[in-house]
Amino acid sequence: MVAFAHFLRGSLREVQVHSKTTNRIGEEISHAMTSTNNPANAAHRSMADQMGHLGRDEAIGGFGMMTISQTLSSLALAQVGCERIATTPLPIVYSLLVRRTTYLYCWLLPFALIESDNWFTPVFVAVVAYVFLGFRRLRTNWNNYFATRRMVCHWTPCAELSKSPQPRP
Structure with missing residues (x-):
C-alpha cells in the first residue's frame, strides 16, 4: 500500500519515486511497476x-475480504x-x-469610500486589496495543486501514507 502511495505521489508531482519504492517492494517488482x-x-x-489469492486460499474470511x-x-x-x-x-476565463x-x-474602491470613511479609506482599501490579491495568488496555485512548490497544500492522503515507518529488516 505504501508503494501505491509513492507511485501515486510520483505520477501526480511528476517526480521519480523508484528509489523510495525499491526498499519497500524489491528492485524487480519496483522496476516492473515503474515501466x-x-x-x-x-x-x-x-x-x-x-x-484475491488470499481469498481463494481462504486465508482471509468473507468479512475481511469485504473490508x-x-x-x-x-x-x-x-x-x-x-x-x-x-x-x-x-479555463483561462477564470x-x-x-x-x-x-x-x-x-x-x-477608494473612490467609492472616500466620502464615508475619510482617513480610514486607505487602511480599509489596503486590507481589501490584500485579501483579493491573496485570492489571486491562491488561484495560481490551483493550476498545479500537487506541485512541490511552497504555498501549496502538502497534506494529501498519498503524502500521509508515504510517511509510514520503514520496514524492519
Whole structure:
C-alpha cells in the first residue's frame, strides 16, 4: 500500500519515486511497476491480485475480504479523483476574470469610500486589496495543486501514507 502511495505521489508531482519504492517492494517488482504507463495503477492491481489469492486460499474470511475490497475501492476512487484534478486545467476565463476584477475593484474602491470613511479609506482599501490579491495568488496555485512548490497544500492522503515507518529488516 505504501508503494501505491509513492507511485501515486510520483505520477501526480511528476517526480521519480523508484528509489523510495525499491526498499519497500524489491528492485524487480519496483522496476516492473515503474515501466508501466501508470505505476500507481499497477501497484493497485498487484494489491488486488494479492487479496484475491488470499481469498481463494481462504486465508482471509468473507468479512475481511469485504473490508479489504472496500478499502481498495476507496484507494482507486482517490487515485481517479487526484488524477482528474491534476490533468484538468482551469479555463483561462477564470484567471482573466479574477485578475481583471481584482484590479478594477481595488482601483475603484477608494473612490467609492472616500466620502464615508475619510482617513480610514486607505487602511480599509489596503486590507481589501490584500485579501483579493491573496485570492489571486491562491488561484495560481490551483493550476498545479500537487506541485512541490511552497504555498501549496502538502497534506494529501498519498503524502500521509508515504510517511509510514520503514520496514524492519
